Amino acid sequence: MTTGISVGRKAQLNINNQTICFGMVKLQSFREIVENTANHMCGDPDPGIENVTKGRHMIMAQIAVDITQPILDVILPLLGITNSGGDSYELGQFDDVTSFSLDLNMVGAYHSITGCYTASWGIMGQKGGRPVRMVWNIVGSAETEAGTFTEAFVGFAKPFAFTHTTCTISGAGVDTARPIDRFQVQVDNGLVTEHNNSVNLTDATPGDRRAVFITSVPYAGVHDDLHWTMIDDDGGKQSVLTLNNSVKTVTITMPKGLSDAAVGPIEGKGKQIRTPVSFNLFKYDAAGTRTTGMTIAITAS
Secondary structure: OOOOOOOHHHOEEEEOOEEEOOOEEEEOOEEEEEEOOOOOOOOOOOOOHHHEEEEEEEEEEEEEEEOOHHHHHHHHHHOOOEEEEOOEEEOOOOOOOOOEEEEEEOOOOEEEEEEEEEEEEEEEEEOOOOEOEEEEEEEEOEEEOOOOOOOOEOOOOOOOEHHHEEEEEEOOOOEEEOOOOEEEEEEEOOOEEEOOOOOOOOEEEOOOOEEEEEEEEEOOHHHOHHHHOOOOOOOOEEEEEEEEOOOEEEEEEEEEEEEOOOOOOOOOOOOOOEEEEEEEEOOEEEOOEEEOOOEEEEEEO
């Protein structure tokens, strides 16, 4: 029986003409309404439709994917970070956002977005049955109703499980393994967008980029340096987050993080006391050479 129902399992997503598996696409596009009814007095309490027109086409979307190495190969070059050779990337001095296309098959109803740019992105995981996930926020320049969708699937690969994640955070001069129960690496490009006198987005470039690393560690004697050492530290500590699925290893290195050194609450006798760790990530100059605030490297396990 044909009912006209569209279900998510039939949806498809192309990024730069490459079809990837995804967890969610949330289209957030809308069209501004320009009206002068608030300051234009016509002697009638109801606004007239003659005093209204359409303004900018604001095109945005949020994408969530359970990351694999082939999916990272598609997405990482589009995030506004520099490829430093092979499968290695870094937050660089001259990074710019890269334009790409997005095509979405919503089961016979199509959205084609061109001139896409990355506004922000994050990689996150926590204990439990879900794989490590990326959440990716984009803006677009033009949105059209395409008539077809061309499949070009990237390869399948193992997901990254949180149980195969390791984290080290520098303590008193040494890198110490930490028993984390969650993590989030988040980069906001501080995107500066411009429409000028156009309905569509005409330009985008990174502005005040900010990056953070957030996790949670038991508040125990062997880890209380995350409060007592970090509370006065203004030189920055290194954190290294490693994801391993026995085939590929993703290593996220963050050399200089400054923490607010907060202490978690004591919530009850049946609750573990944990330290909420939050690092703001910075670049630094070593002997006059700029050193990045974050690198991402994909290698064989």
